[in-house]
Amino acid sequence: MTDMTSENPVILSSKEKPKAKKLKLSSIIDHSILIIGSLFMLMPVLMAFTTSTHDHVTIHKEGLMLSIGDQFAENYGAAMFEKGGFTETVDGLTMLMNSLILGIGFAVGKIVISVLAAYAIVYFRLKFATLAFWIIFTTLLLPLEVRILPSYEVVHSFGLSNTYTGLILPLIASATGTFYFRQFFMSVPDELVEAAKIDGAGPFKFLIDILVPISKTMVAAIFIIMFVFGWNQYLWPALITTDETMFTIIRGIRQIILAYAEGNNIPEHGQAMALAVIAVLPPVLIVVFFQSWFVKGLVESEK
Amino acid sequence: MKFKNIAAAAAIAWGSVASAAAYAETEITWWHAMGGQLGETVNQIAADFNASQNDYKITPVYKGGYEETLTAGIASFRAGEQPNILQVFDAGAATVIAAKGAVLPVQDLLNENGGNFDINDYIAGVRYFYADANGKMIGMPFNSSTPVLYYNEEALKKAGVTAPKTWEEFETKTGPALKAAGYVPLSQSHLPWIFTENFFSRHDLQFASDNNGYDSTNVEIKVNHPAIKDHFTALKKWKDEGIFGFYGASWGDNQKPFAEGKVAMWLGSSGSFGGLLQTAEFPFSSAMLPYWEKVTKSPKQTFIGGAALFAMSGKSDAENKATAEFFKYLTSATAQYDWHKATGYVPITEAAYELAKKDGHYDRFPAAETGIKQLSLPAGEWTKGYRMGFYVQIRDVMNREYGRILSGEADAEEAFKNIEEEANKLLSRFADTTS
Amino acid sequence: MKRANFSNPWMPLLFLLPQLSIIAIFFYYPAVQAMQSSFYLEDPFGFGSTFVGLRNYVETLLSDQYRKAAIFTVVFTFLVSFFSLSISLLLAYKADKVLRGGSTYKTLLMWVYAVAPPVAGLLGVMYFDQSFGLFTYFVADFGWDFKLGVDYYDTATAMVVVAVWKQVPVNFIFFLSGLQSIPKSINEAALIDNNSGFSRFWTITFPLLAPTAFFLLIINITYALFDTFGIIDMLVKAVPANNPMTLVYKVYLDGFRGNDLGGSSAQSVLLMILVLILTVFQFRLIERRIHYT
Structure with a gap:
């Protein structure tokens, strides 16, 4: 993706001069709108962060805080390392690890099976190609949310509840990735296969030595999208993990709201906000740092 | 389903290796819905039980709210992975008890495992709520609570009133005085439980056909009663006059303003006592659930609420024995007294109640005795409890319609007609699931 | 299809096997089960079930509550799509136009994509809280007594605001990439x-962006229907009461909270049909896009 601020000072300056005044006013308006928009996006999470640095009594009395408090170490320490639950094994760190495994496992699993399936569909003369295509793409019709009850029973009956496999596999059972790689492989020039065939390369060799390397950027882009998707899963992990040591950090967020609704204790607002900040940090950092891949992945995958 | 068998075999093999290593302890699991301070107490009970002997080990697992715990238990049962003990709340009792074969009646379980079960050991108010039509106890009443009125002693002193005995007194005296003193006089935390189910019990009114639903699944709800419609009409009026506050449908929404000192009186559960001791920064006490003098001159006892422990079927004899041992431990006078002290849930046996009295617990905390006193009031014809299927959804319907009454979207007449119609539809659906 | 194909007969099957087996076990089997149980009334524990034909469908479609949820879903979807599309179009247009700081704005406006819906919902609960919510505080000055979880419309407002906030980044990115693909010469x-x-x-x-906008509309409808689950669940604090709810949330409530498997399955099947219609629409749209570009 090209950077949008590809300024060309030479051309622009010649144009700017005659109506500099007008441009100035309109650019002030433009910047104001963008700043307001940025604040609208930024404020909620920023305030979650500032609030998370106060102790819960202050928050309880005064609500969300804009200043930075002195409880940063305490709240984040507690959110990350304080063990809760009967088995005393689940802390923020464990939940982060589980989220990481879910995010990476989901992304890698999805990419591997979709690359293979898309390869089969695009590059092979297949008897049941159309049938396979439709079998796979019908899955786009039905999000996990609407078939969640029977899915839950299937995973249970395989004894896969509270396992990473049970957590990840049902989420992979859709065609989004396959669809994306199919589109991409279709755009790869036919000459490549012909050349490879002439060189005597078989299907395996072509896939590993040629197709995968040229798909690298695409894979990276789709990896980021899938990782964020997996990390942010909510309903499914909430149902399928009953063992505290298997909780993901987003599942942990649910415990916060339940405690809030039950009202038996003064909610630990500071720690809750700290946990919320910890939960959004990894995917946000990935999206921000690998922005160009992320944008590419999003724009390409949703097409 | 070959895969399933292999997995199961592997699990069994692994299980036997693991248990052989751990001094042949029989391990059982207990899924519960006790969060926060209550959850800590549950963990303590389990730890104490594990420390008290070497043969059994229980692991409690917090499964979220009551509804989630029930659903998780059902789904795991269907998949053959049920826990040994499942905590099921009052509204879910019909679902579990109607599914014959899902649970081992606690009465049978204890008798088979050498615990001489006598239903008369239990206090009168808890004996039959989780029993079948013949009076056999199916679920072990665990956290048994009843709605009580908590009040901020400072606020009442400031307003120069005492806790109201009747709603008439609240309407004409307590409410206006507390309002004048600068408080929101009253809030409550569970409209279906406190102002519906227990309303019928307190005033000894029939709640459902077929013996409040105990005798059949072909049951019709009798909720559309003039007395309760008047009550909700009054509630709306009180809300408009500023003597009743409604902060949302979740429990904490309404408890919070009381704990913060904004609301002077709060109708909650006797089981909220332990939590309030930690959160409220003012002296508080409790009184019985008020009643309408115009409806009855002799108010009766209330139903128990809270939840019971059910022993799930499909477990080995050794594990069932462990479950029975845990139940015996749990119903011992000392364990019950500890639980009662820590949480405010009522002790379920006479022996535990006597122990608490003897130990002077109620001299130190008079508020802790309100619940059990209320449960020991004279019984009426309709105070045993109720048994209705899909009751979780029926409660959701009630909550919705009550929300509409209080926000002025509907009057009591319309709302109760809706509740009656939708509840009866749900009940007939439930009846058809069991046939 | 490609001209140059491999013709190994068994290898493609091998490549397809992982995908097909996962789909068969975790998609088709559960989906068929959902369809089947929509014709039954079933004891939650699985001890018995009664075939009831179309009763679950009839009762669902005749129910006032289902209709109410359907109407809310439509209104909610419209509002969320409308506001998130217009806000992000404005922002993308300005971000494309400004000479300086464009990439900073771009980052600031897109990162919320990575925030999980339930976390957005939790932030919403804090913002709209009755006693200390910042928003509640603010609108109280204008005489609006905002009551999250009590007033139907207030709760709906909170749901729309949070859902829009969460969806702006996706729309922004697509609009911006659409704007950047418009030749400078134009x-x-x-x-x-x-x-x-x-x-x-x-x-x-705008006319040049119209295809992007149409395509985004589908994306936004799907989002409002399914991906807002976490937001709604948090904002109602897991108690439905007199709060607005979407059709997907109702499937969850009736099936998971209420244990009415038959009724919930019937609702799932109705949703499948809805998604089918949307997808057909989407496929036709994509074909047209490919045709044009």
């Missing part, structure tokens, strides 16, 4: 015509 030609910025946008830029 804009320069328009500049020479000396139109005002406003009319230039509506006459030149």
Whole structure:
């Protein structure tokens, strides 16, 4: 993706001069709108962060805080390392690890099976190609949310509840990735296969030595999208993990709201906000740092 | 389903290796819905039980709210992975008890495992709520609570009133005085439980056909009663006059303003006592659930609420024995007294109640005795409890319609007609699931 | 299809096997089960079930509550799509236009994509809280007694605001990439015509963005239908009461909270049909896009 601020000072300056005044006013308006928009996006999470640095009594009395408090170490320490639950094994760190495994496992699993399936569909003369295509793409019709009850029973009956496999596999059972790689492989020039065939390369060799390397950027882009998707899963992990040591950090967020609704204790607002900040940090950092891949992945995958 | 068998075999093999290593302890699991301070107490009970002997080990697992715990238990049962003990709340009792074969009646379980079960050991108010039509106890009443009125002693002193005995007194005296003193006089935390189910019990009114639903699944709800419609009409009026506050449908929404000192009186559960001791920064006490003098001159006892422990079927004899041992431990006078002290849930046996009295617990905390006193009031014809299927959804319907009454979207007449119609539809659906 | 194919007969099957087996076990089997149980009333524990034909469908479709949830879903979807599309279109247009700071704005406006819906919902609970919510505080000055979880419309407002906040980044990214693909020469030609910025946008830029906007509309509808689950669940604090709810949330409530497997399955099947219609629409749209570009 090209950077949008590809300024060309030479051309622009010649144009700017005659109506500099007008441009100035309109650019002030433009910047104001963008700043307001940025604040609208930024404020909620920023305030979650500032609030998370106060102790819960202050928050309880005064609500969300804009200043930075002195409880940063305490709240984040507690959110990350304080063990809760009967088995005393689940802390923020464990939940982060589980989220990481879910995010990476989901992304890698999805990419591997979709690359293979898309390869089969695009590059092979297949008897049941159309049938396979439709079998796979019908899955786009039905999000996990609407078939969640029977899915839950299937995973249970395989004894896969509270396992990473049970957590990840049902989420992979859709065609989004396959669809994306199919589109991409279709755009790869036919000459490549012909050349490879002439060189005597078989299907395996072509896939590993040629197709995968040229798909690298695409894979990276789709990896980021899938990782964020997996990390942010909510309903499914909430149902399928009953063992505290298997909780993901987003599942942990649910415990916060339940405690809030039950009202038996003064909610630990500071720690809750700290946990919320910890939960959004990894995917946000990935999206921000690998922005160009992320944008590419999003724009390409949703097409 | 070959895969399933292999997995199961592997699990069994692994299980036997693991248990052989751990001094042949029989391990059982207990899924519960006790969060926060209550959850800590549950963990303590389990730890104490594990420390008290070497043969059994229980692991409690917090499964979220009551509804989630029930659903998780059902789904795991269907998949053959049920826990040994499942905590099921009052509204879910019909679902579990109607599914014959899902649970081992606690009465049978204890008798088979050498615990001489006598239903008369239990206090009168808890004996039959989780029993079948013949009076056999199916679920072990665990956290048994009843709605009580908590009040901020400072606020009442400031307003120069005492806790109201009747709603008439609240309407004409307590409410206006507390309002004048600068408080929101009253809030409550569970409209279906406190102002519906227990309303019928307190005033000894029939709640459902077929013996409040105990005798059949072909049951019709009798909720559309003039007395309760008047009550909700009054509630709306009180809300408009500023003597009743409604902060949302979740429990904490309404408890919070009381704990913060904004609301002077709060109708909650006797089981909220332990939590309030930690959160409220003012002296508080409790009184019985008020009643309408115009409806009855002799108010009766209330139903128990809270939840019971059910022993799930499909477990080995050794594990069932462990479950029975845990139940015996749990119903011992000392364990019950500890639980009662820590949480405010009522002790379920006479022996535990006597122990608490003897130990002077109620001299130190008079508020802790309100619940059990209320449960020991004279019984009426309709105070045993109720048994209705899909009751979780029926409660959701009630909550919705009550929300509409209080926000002025509907009057009591319309709302109760809706509740009656939708509840009866749900009940007939439930009846058809069991046939 | 490609011209140059491999013709190994068993290898493609091997490549397809992982995908097909996962789909068969975790998609088709559960989906068929959902369809089957929509014709039954079933004891939650699985001890018995009664075939009831279309009763679950009839009762669902005749129910006032289902209709109410359906109407809310439509209104909610419309509001969320409308506001998130217009806000992000405005922001993308301005971000494309400014000479300085464009990439900073771009980052600031897109990162919320990575925030999980339930976390957004939790932030919403804090913002709209009755006693200390910042928003509640703010609107109280204008005489609006905001009551999250009590007033139907207030709760709906909170749901829409949070859902819009969460969806702006996706729309922003697509609009921006759409704007950047418009050749500079077109804009320069328009500049020479000396139109005002406003009319230039509506006459030149917007028509060129229309395909993107149409496509985004589908994305937004899907989002409002399914991906807002976590937001709604948090904002109602897991108690439905007199709160607005979407159709997907109702499937969850009736099936998971209420244990009414038959009724919930019937609702799932109705949703499947809805998604089918949307998808057909989407496929046709994509075909047209590919045709044009």
